[in-house]
Amino acid sequence: MSEVKKIATRESYGKALVELAKEHDDIVVLDADLAAATKTAIFKKEFPDRHIDCGIAEANMMGIAAGLSTCGKVPFASTFAMFAAGRAFEQVRNTIGYPHLNVKIGATHAGISVGEDGATHQCNEDIALMRVIPGMTVINPCDDVEARAAVKAAYEMEGPVYMRFGRLAAPVINDENNYKFEIGKGILMRQGSDITIVATGLMVSYALEAAEKLAAEGISAEVINIHTIKPLDEDIIVKSAEKTKNVFTVEEHSVIGGLGSAVCDALSAKCPTKVTKIGVNDVFGHSGPALELIKEFGLDGEGIYNKIKENIQ
Structure with a gap:
């Protein structure tokens, strides 16, 4: 391969x-x-x-x-x-x-x-x-x-x-030949029925890795790529949340004020759902090799998988 x-x-x-x-x-x-x-x-x-x-x-x-x-x-x-x-x-x-x-x-x-x-x-x-x-x-x-x-x-x-x-x-996870970008429209990257993973930026590929690991254990994860955080595609998130009743957000950003907060705002108003925010937990970063830091902060595929396993209903 x-x-x-x-x-x-x-x-x-x-x-x-x-x-x-x-x-x-x-x-x-x-x-x-x-x-x-x-x-x-x-x-x-x-x-x-x-x-x-x-x-x-x-x-x-x-x-x-x-x-x-x-x-x-x-x-x-x-x-x-x-x-x-x-x-x-x-x-x-x-x-x-x-x-x-x-x-x-x-x-x-x-x-x-x-x-x-x-x-x-x-x-x-x-x-x-x-x-x-x-x-x-x-x-x-x-x-x-x-x-x-x-x-x-x-x-x-x-x-x-x-x-x-x-x-x-x-x-590079998208195929340029059939990819369509529209401001304010999320993209369904993987269908699932048990949980929803809403990811953005660099974290989308890691979220897909986590979904593969979950699938190996019989957990079906739907993965949504939110490239536009504002305006947020509330429809795609609400539709998935109504199905899975368990949402995880993943971002290379503070869990305060970013994608997770935007998703929580939308779901609290339209579809009250348990949301677990995965990101930088109200701390500063520090110097180190990028891939090692991503792993240390629990933002690689393994880290996201572990966080989901800890919080899955």
């Missing part, structure tokens, strides 16, 4: 920008002295006149992006998630969100899989910060195919979008 191809979604981001820019002259890309890391250097090489390095001044970059959007441009402001959602939160909220400007934010290096960069750079709070901004669309793709489709969809919609990309190479 051939090995599964792996590509970091930050790489997908850089490549998708180039492909889009070949067709759309209004795209401009901004970066905060991190073009090599965010992979916008790929864009810079192809379109140097449409790339702006704002230096280590992320808040200023968001203001520049806001201004460009009022002049008919579609700016993609790019930096690490910690700086895009954290350092520049006020500017994103007041300068982009409040006037509902057509700015796209490409936030790379999210979550504990940033690895050796440590707690200061492992942003496990960005989804919570961005989903609370009125009118902000929040997207967290799971692989290369989905990431490239997400960038295109973000360009095509009007309004602010926050896109979360990873540093770590992620397994």
